[in-house]
Amino acid sequence: MDPASQDINLNSPNKGLVVDQSDSLSDVPVEGAVGNSANPLPPGLTEEEAEELRIELTKVEEEINTLRQVLSAKERHATELKRKLGLSPLNELRQNLTKSWQDVQTSNAYKKTQETLSQAGQKTSAALTTVGTAITRRLGDMRNSATFKSFEDKMGNLKVSRHSRDTLSSHDVINPH
Secondary structure, eight states: OOGGGBOOOTTOTTTTSBOOGGGOOTTSOOTTOTTOTTSOOOTTOOHHHHHHHHHHHHHHHHHHHHHHHHHHHHHHHHHHHHHHHTOOHHHHHHHHHHHHHHHHHHSHHHHHHHHHHHHHHHHHHHHHHHHHHHHHHHHHHHHTSHHHHHHHHHHHHHHHHHHHHHHHHHHHHHOOO
């Protein structure tokens, strides 16, 4: 396959395919290009210098086209090798994500953030333990206070009196005299 007859437009759906060169636009002058008769030569540039620059520009553009064609062929070859190896785009994406995640985890920023969050968690845990201990102590103190003892006694008396009344009521229902 002649590389000059391949479509090298990287955005083309026919990239790398053989195309008919008869309708090629390579000979059409580009507006603003050096040598376009509508553009005069820049000041201080002779016609000979301009011609040398045009020749060099043509060579560089040809080299660029050749490199694009080589790159396209290499991409197709790499795709074919990946297909033969059973590597799918999904597997590649998974590998890239795994590698990226490993890179993130080994980064200094991640390590510092992880360390800071760990310290914050430890301090929060210690603070909550201290608050819990204080609440437990305070509830114990309340339970041992005279007010609570008095309340507890009253509740106990209420329970006993209600239980006695309920027992008497059920006894009266069972044995109505």
